[in-house]
Amino acid sequence: MKTFNYHLVKDIKEAKKISSAHSTFLAGGMTTIPSMKLGLGTYKDVIDIKGIKKLSGIKSSGKILKIGSTTTHAEVAKSKEVKKSIPSLAALAEGIGDPQVRNRGTIGGSIANNDPAADYPSACIALNASINTSNNRKIDAESFFKGMFETTLKKGEIIESIDFEIPQKSNYQKLPNPASRYAVVGVYVAKYKNGTNVGVTGAKPCVYNDKNLGKALSKSFSSSAIDNVNVSASGMNSDIHASAYYRANMVKVFAKKAVETC
Ligand SMILES: Cc1cc2nc3c(=O)[nH]c(=O)nc-3n(C[C@H](O)[C@H](O)[C@H](O)COP(=O)(O)OP(=O)(O)OC[C@H]3O[C@@H](n4cnc5c(N)ncnc54)[C@H](O)[C@@H]3O)c2cc1C
Numbered sequence: 127m128k129t130f131n132y133h134l135v136k137d138i139k140e141a142k143k144i145s146s147a148h149s150t151f152l153a154g155g156m157t158t159i160p161s162m163k164l165g166l167g168t169y170k171d172v173i174d175i176k177g178i179k180k181l182s183g184i185k186s187s188g189k190i191l192k193i194g195s196t197t198t199h200a201e202v203a204k205s206k207e208v209k210k211s212i213p214s215l216a217a218l219a220e221g222i223g224d225p226q227v228r229n230r231g232t233i234g235g236s237i238a239n240n241d242p243a244a245d246y247p248s249a250c251i252a253l254n255a256s257i258n259t260s261n262n263r264k265i266d267a268e269s270f271f272k273g274m275f276e277t278t279l280k281k282g283e284i285i286e287s288i289d290f291e292i293p294q295k296s297n298y299q300k301l302p303n304p305a306s307r308y309a310v311v312g313v314y315v316a317k318y319k320n321g322t323n324v325g326v327t328g329a330k331p332c333v334y335n336d337k338n339l340g341k342a343l344s345k346s347f348s349s350s351a352i353d354n355v356n357v358s359a360s361g362m363n364s365d366i367h368a369s370a371y372y373r374a375n376m377v378k379v380f381a382k383k384a385v386e387t388c
Pocket residue numbers: 150151152153154155156157158159175195196199221222223224227230231232233234235236238239243244245246279283284285286306307308309
């Protein structure tokens with residue numbers, strides 16, 4: 127690992143002041159530290175944002191569940207507010223990695239990284255999430271996730287919190303990688319008064335909103351409603367874990383299972 131300057135900052139202003147083309151933010155370090163060790167990421171300044179108090183915590187206001195960006199997966203998994211308002215989100219957090227990863231990894235780090243197999247991005251899509259940033263931007267999830275490991279975040283822009291719209295019903299189903307627990311395929315279904323969303327992770331290079339499944343489920347919220355919906359394997363990932371055809375089939379299987387489990 128190359129040498130670098132470590133900064134433990136107290137507020138966003140200080141973080142932004144140090145931020146440059148040669149810096150990175152450090153939340154739980156679950157991606158950043160291994161990348162640095164492997165030489166995939168080299169930085170002059172590593173800016174630890176875990177000490178910024180306003181970035182952590184969970185609040186529910188009836189319609190919206192707000193989660194601070196440095197809130198860990200373990201905190202989301204055990205939160206009474208999350209369990210009460212969006213139980214499927216607490217269950218998703220409980221299914222991430224292992225206890226070490228859940229105790230260090232953060233929701234903000236997960237969505238800023240936008241790993242194609244990460245769990246939270248599918249929840250953001252299905253739960254009409256808005257991502258609030260230090261540039262006073264409120265970015266809707268569909269425009270936030272741009273491509274593989276790519277988001278609309280600008281250099282030096284910090285995710286402050288994520289607002290989830292509380293659904294009537296929701297459920298998340300995934301096929302976990304047996305080693306890491308990342309989703310080989312993960313499907314998040316959320317039902318609202320005015321329609322149903324289906325967020326899919328693991329299947330393509332970037333999380334996506336399956337509009338065909340969502341449309342059919344918006345008409346009739348039952349697993350049989352998607353029997354005749356075609357999920358194409360075109361553009362799906364194919365690797366040692368699963369072929370594109372297998373992934374396409376699993377998207378439908380999990381969408382049905384999620385509806386039945388809601
Ligand atoms: C062994 C292992 C297993 C895992 N299994 C799963 C799994 O099953 N499912 C899953 O979804 N994930 C999984 N993960 C990922 C993990 O849960 C973390 O969410 C992810 O690695 C990001 O880590 P972090 O939050 O510590 O962020 P860091 O590593 O600290 O940061 C990651 C990136 O996000 C940026 N960043 C962090 N916070 C912010 C912020 N607030 N604003 C702007 N940019 C920010 C950093 O600059 C960096 O580029 C796994 C990771 C490991 C190591």
